Amino acid sequence: MIRTRFAPSPTGFLHIGGLRTAAYAYALAKHSGGKFILRIEDTDQKREIKGAREKLQGVLHKFGLRWDEHYIQSERAQTNVYKQAAQQLVEKGLAYRDLGAIRLKTPKDEKIEYHDFALKKTISWATNDIPEAVLLKSDGFPTYHLAVVVDDHEMNISHVLRAAEWIPSTPIHLLLYKYFGFKTPEIGHLTDILDPEGGKLSKRKGNVSVEQFLELGFLPEAILNFVILLGWAPKDNRELYSLDEFVKAFDPAGFQKSNPVLNQKKLDWFNGHYIRIKSDTELLQLIKPYLSEITLEIIPLIKDRLTTLVQARDLAGFFFTRPQPQRVDANHLRFAIENYDKLIKGELTEDIKNQGWKVGDFFMSLRLAICGSKITPPLTESMLILGKDETLARIKL
């Protein structure tokens, strides 16, 4: 049975690349009915951030990524498993003490290699190039290298899937598997998501945290769909996937080898798509956090116009807040007031033309007076929702 894990360190937010890693590991396991494990790698006490773990779990849940088992390394460290493992290597002469820590011993003039199931390639190193990495820190906590090898073995992880930044430390792990006599799991490395400006996606250059995208009003479905297609593609190039559909279609053969660039325009497109396929009542609930006064009758008017949920404020805010008076042709407004009933029935077009006005100009004056913007939902429907009194009041201003 395939058993995968997502092993983030709780740094306070979930990186968009981390979400992708989790989704791939989840799909890899679930595609064949395996188990997906969440392991919190918090062995660095100095970087401990309170509440980060709960926050991370909450975000994962929003995406439907549910784990079957859950471990916390700092808790496991208290059982001394890592300390004993390191001790064992020292006794076997495969590691040594150095300034209060324990370091790995690396063999001379040998070659070590593994086959990467995501990169679909065998990668090898000369053991002389492998650093004598610290295994156990002087505070008694294990480093990532020791903890990951011990835990993946004890938790029976069959496939390790992680970011490409880990490739250089893989030979250290390979050596440890060998030294401990553990079976080496299948190992796969994912591409790095690149920033449009170049280089690895970083906080500096823009949004990288999933929470941030969520706050801006991107839907989990859209973020997930977008991110799984950065670095993975099916043979038929299908683009729309729910999590379950992705799990069903998942195939490691679809992993890309070269680093993708994050293209926010595509995310926008996915988000617009997922907003549009929501029911009006679902969308109403989703928009409320951004515009609490929003009502169901307004939803159909703005649904096709939203890229993100937060935009509902700009698009529908005028329903609840009178706009600043705009400079428009007073004749247009006067004519609208005099013919209000005909206007909202949509029967005023000919009369407008007979006044010698362009229909578009006339309605733009009204639009500006009522909504305070040139970009608005359909005007007549908006007037109906506002009601005669409020509409006329705004025109009279």
Added chain:
RNA sequence: GGCUCGAUCGUCUAACGGCUAGGACGCGGGGCUUUCAUCCCCGCAAUCGGGGUUCGAUUCCCCGUCGAGUCACCA
């Protein structure tokens, strides 16, 4: 710099060694339309360079170039 990985439209990508290199986003044009969108139609746009191997290279090999990652008692 050492080590490691990578290279198809601007971006995400498809193409058992064999059609006019396909799709999507974006972009341009058009249709619909009282704005903006949505929706529909059309279009622009790519195999990094040089050598091989082969009847034939996007695809396989080598070199170069470019890009990325990593070189902590952080993960």
